[in-house]
Amino acid sequence: MISLDKAVIAHFKHGQLTFEILVEPEAAYAKKKGEHISLDNMIASRDVFSDSGRGLRANETDINKVFGTNNFEKIVDKIIKDGEIQLTTEHKKKMQEERTKQIINLIARNAVDPRTHAPHPATRIEKALEEARIHVDPFKSAQEQLDSALKAIKTILPIKLETVRIAVKIPADNAPRVYGFVKEHKMIKEEWGSDGSLLAMVELPAGLQGDFFDKLNKLTQGNNETKVTERL
Numbered sequence: 001m002i003s004l005d006k007a008v009i010a011h012f013k014h015g016q017l018t019f020e021i022l023v024e025p026e027a028a029y030a031k032k033k034g035e036h037i038s039l040d041n042m043i044a045s046r047d048v049f050s051d052s053g054r055g056l057r058a059n060e061t062d063i064n065k066v067f068g069t070n071n072f073e074k075i076v077d078k079i080i081k082d083g084e085i086q087l088t089t090e091h092k093k094k095m096q097e098e099r100t101k102q103i104i105n106l107i108a109r110n111a112v113d114p115r116t117h118a119p120h121p122a123t124r125i126e127k128a129l130e131e132a133r134i135h136v137d138p139f140k141s142a143q144e145q146l147d148s149a150l151k152a153i154k155t156i157l158p159i160k161l162e163t164v165r166i167a168v169k170i171p172a173d174n175a176p177r178v179y180g181f182v183k184e185h186k187m188i189k190e191e192w193g194s195d196g197s198l199l200a201m202v203e204l205p206a207g208l209q210g211d212f213f214d215k216l217n218k219l220t221q222g223n224n225e226t227k228v229t230e231r232l
Contacts, residue, residue: 007044012083095138102142119207128153162206163232169225172196
C-alpha cells in the first residue's frame with residue numbers, strides 16, 4: 001500500500017451518504033480510465049470512510065445496501081469509476097511538474113534537430129515548452145501529450161521525431177560480454193561470424209544514440225565498429 005502522505009480522497013455520494021477511500025491520485029485516475037492497476041499500488045488503507053478527515057468509518061450496513069457487497073475491491077472499483085478524486089492545488093501542481101519532466105525526457109529521447117540529427121538538451125526543450133506556454137495535463141500520460149507538445153515548439157525549435165538504425169560489429173573477444181547490452185535494444189539483424197565476432201543491426205530512438213555509443217565504447221574499450229545506416 002502507498003504511504004498516507006501521497007494519498008488523496010476519492011469519494012462517492014449516494015443520497016445523504018458519503019463513502020471515501022484514500023488513494024494515490026495518478027493510479028486512481030489511470031484506474032478510472034480503465035487501466036489495470038494493482039489495488040496495493042493505489043490505496044493507502046483498506047478502510048471505507050464516511051469522513052476520512054475525522055477518521056469515521058462507513059457503516060457496514062450502509063456499504064452493503066449501496067454497493068450490494070462488502071468486498072473492498074469491488075467497492076473501490078465503484079468509487080473510482082463513478083465517484084470523484086479530490087486534489088489539492090499543491091498536489092495538482094506537483095503532478096503537473098512531474099508530467100512536464102516526463103514530456104521533456106520523452107522528447108529528448110525521441111527527437112532531434114533535423115539539421116544536425118543531434119538531440120536537443122533537456123534544458124533547451126524545457127525553455128521551448130515554457131515559451132510555447134503549452135498546457136500540460138497531469139492526468140494524461142506523457143506519451144499522449146507528445147505530439148501536441150512537439151507541434152507547439154516546432155515554431156520555436158527545429159525538431160522532429162527520428163529513429164536510427166545502427167550497424168554494429170563487435171570482435172570475438174568482446175562479443176559474448178557485449179551481446180546482452182546490444183540485445184536490450186530492438187535488434188533488426190543478428191549474425192555471428194566464423195571468427196566469433198558479432199554483427200548486428202539495432203534500432204533505437206535517435207536521442208539515445210549518444211548514450212548507446214558511450215556504453216558500447218565503455219564495454220569494449222573502444223574496440224567496436226558502428227555506423228548509422230538509416231534515419232527513419
